[in-house]
Amino acid sequence: xxxxxxxxxxxxxxxxxxxxxxxxxxxxxxxxxxxxxxxxxxxxxxxxxxxxxxxxxxxxxxxxxxxxxxxxxxxxxxxxxxxxxxxxxxxxxxxxxxxxxxxxxxxxxxxxxxxxxxxxxxxxxxxxxxxxxxxxxxxxxxxxxxxxxxxxxxxxxxxxxxxxxxxxxxxxxxxxxxxxxxxxxxxxxxxxxxxxxxxxxxxxxxxxxxxxxxxxxxxxxxxxxxxxxxxxxxxxxxxxxxxxxxxxxxxxxxxxxxxxxxxxxxxx
Amino acid sequence: xxxxxxxxxxxxxxxxxxxxxxxxxxxxxxxxxxxxxxxxxxxxxxxxxxxxxxxxxxxxxxxxxxxxxxxxxxxxxxxxxxxxxxxxxxxxxxxxxxxxxxxxxxxxxxxxxxxxxxxxxxxxxxxxxxxxxxxxxxxxxxxxxxxxxxxxxxxxxxxxxxxxxxxxxxxxxxxxxxxxxxxxxxxxxxxxxxxxxxxxxxxxxxxxxxxxxxxxxxxxxxxxxxxxxxxxxxxxxxxx
Numbered sequence: 018x019x020x021x022x023x024x025x026x027x028x029x030x031x032x033x034x035x036x037x038x039x040x041x042x043x044x045x046x047x048x049x050x051x052x053x054x055x056x057x058x059x060x061x062x063x064x065x066x067x068x069x070x071x072x073x074x075x076x077x078x079x080x081x082x083x084x085x086x087x088x089x090x091x092x093x094x095x096x097x098x099x100x101x102x103x104x105x106x107x108x109x110x111x112x113x114x115x116x117x118x119x120x121x122x123x124x125x126x127x128x129x130x131x132x133x134x135x136x137x138x139x140x141x142x143x144x145x146x147x148x149x150x151x152x153x154x155x156x157x158x159x160x161x162x163x164x165x166x167x168x169x170x171x172x173x174x175x176x177x178x179x180x181x182x183x184x185x186x187x188x189x190x191x192x193x194x195x196x197x198x199x200x201x202x203x204x205x206x207x208x209x210x211x212x213x214x215x216x217x218x219x220x221x222x223x224x225x226x227x228x229x230x231x232x233x234x235x236x237x238x239x240x241x242x243x244x245x246x247x248x249x250x251x252x253x254x255x256x257x258x259x260x261x262x263x264x265x266x267x268x269x270x271x272x273x274x275x276x277x278x279x280x281x282x283x284x285x
Numbered sequence: 286x287x288x289x290x291x292x293x294x295x296x297x298x299x300x301x302x303x304x305x306x307x308x309x310x311x312x313x314x315x316x317x318x319x320x321x322x323x324x325x326x327x328x329x330x331x332x333x334x335x336x337x338x339x340x341x342x343x344x345x346x347x348x349x350x351x352x353x354x355x356x357x358x359x360x361x362x363x364x365x366x367x368x369x370x371x372x373x374x375x376x377x378x379x380x381x382x383x384x385x386x387x388x389x390x391x392x393x394x395x396x397x398x399x400x401x402x403x404x405x406x407x408x409x410x411x412x413x414x415x416x417x418x419x420x421x422x423x424x425x426x427x428x429x430x431x432x433x434x435x436x437x438x439x440x441x442x443x444x445x446x447x448x449x450x451x452x453x454x455x456x457x458x459x460x461x462x463x464x465x466x467x468x469x470x471x472x473x474x475x476x477x478x479x480x481x482x483x484x485x486x487x488x489x490x491x492x493x494x495x496x497x498x499x500x501x502x503x504x505x506x507x508x509x510x511x512x513x514x515x516x517x518x519x520x521x522x523x524x525x
Contacts, residue, residue: 269501277364281365282292282363
């Protein structure tokens with residue numbers, strides 16, 4: 018008994034320093050309807066956390082809480098606490114614009130601005146006043162496009178419209194745009210569901226590389242993708258967190274029957 | 286098997302593997318039992334039949350490999366399904382090896398019985414075979430019912446087979462020393478005993494696989510062993 022207690026204490030101690038974001042007892046209501054029920058979930062630094070579960074399970078809702086994307090929905094109400102580096106992001110003193118610069122987002126469908134490739138990436142750093150000169154901005158654009166593994170493909174046509182790129186390139190451009198403001202966390206909501214397998218592979222490769230500099234949370238409907246790209250996986254069902262743990266274990270020997278049934282294709 | 290997949294043809298594919306494995310298990314059991322019976326009864330016709338049956342197990346193993354690879358490619362199985370498919374491949378290999386060992390016993394029937402046979406030794410072998418066959422039969426039951434408990438107890442019992450094999454080994458050595466005319470038959474019997482002991486090891490392998498398929502955990506690496514024959518030497522003549 019004592020031994021077990023010590024083990025848990027040690028485990029928590031290791032975690033504390035490695036936690037980037039923490040959701041404590043997070044509940045979300047859309048008007049009368051409750052979409053999330055008291056979720057407790059930690060997001061570890063420099064790792065990829067995958068959120069999985071059937072449609073309507075609350076995984077995207079939880080993801081959108083992490084940079085207060087839900088604020089844009091009038092009837093949405095969030096209770097509980099979400100911290101970023103120990104700081105409550107729902108604190109009234111928090112500047113939401115600044116928060117979203119620290120916690121960036123990439124969406125399901127690539128959505129480049131109807132501007133040039135260069136402007137797509139330069140827009141964020143410019144409005145956040147991150148650069149002093151054109152040269153500095155050029156540098157950020159290049160390094161962001163490089164980190165997003167698309168520089169070689171677009172370096173000769175930076176002033177062509179971003180919307181002219183292929184779907185996979187557009188998505189990597191959106192990732193470059195998210196990276197450009199030097200976020201700490203990148204949220205990805207099914208970033209590959211509109212891409213072909215090759216473009217998907219490129220984005221997955223990229224996600225793995227980005228992990229060294231950023232913390233990533235990804236929502237995906239592809240179990241294989243979750244298994245491939247993430248280190249931690251959280252399984253949601255009917256607005257509740259069912260199970261969370263090491264990805265390697267979740268996909269070979271999950272603890273709960275619900276997870277087992279979902280990942281093996283036996284659901285409902 | 287747990288409840289049905291949303292895609293029912295996936296269940297059909299998994300069921301096929303299980304059914305084919307249990308067929309292989311039945312053939313392997315019968316081959317070993319018949320081979321040992323042929324040895325005891327000096328029945329060369331029966332031994333020939335065992336030898337020809339080995340083809341069935343080879344075909345079964347190949348078919349399970351092919352289908353398992355196809356299921357993996359098509360379904361990208363996860364968790365218990367993945368363990369079950371990988372387990373099927375491993376068990377098919379073990380059963381195919383059991384068939385080879387049975388066939389090898391059958392091949393020795395003729396050689397053993399061209400000599401004046403030490404009847405008692407063949408009896409000792411029969412007992413060893415009974416134990417190995419019980420292990421094999423039970424491990425197939427454990428697979429059919431996905432019982433980790435049964436699988437674990439089978440693995441623990443392999444020690445018994447090892448102990449009897451060791452005593453048979455010692456006995457055969459003594460017979461050879463008593464009368465050099467026994468050497469041919471005894472050497473063949475020694476191989477037969479070794480084959481049967483190996484069949485027990487394959488049953489143990491299968492038990493470990495079944496345990497993993499059922500629980501997702503590996504049994505600990507160390508298990509009881511009682512096979513000392515690797516370091517055994519014949520007593521020097523007239524040493525007593």
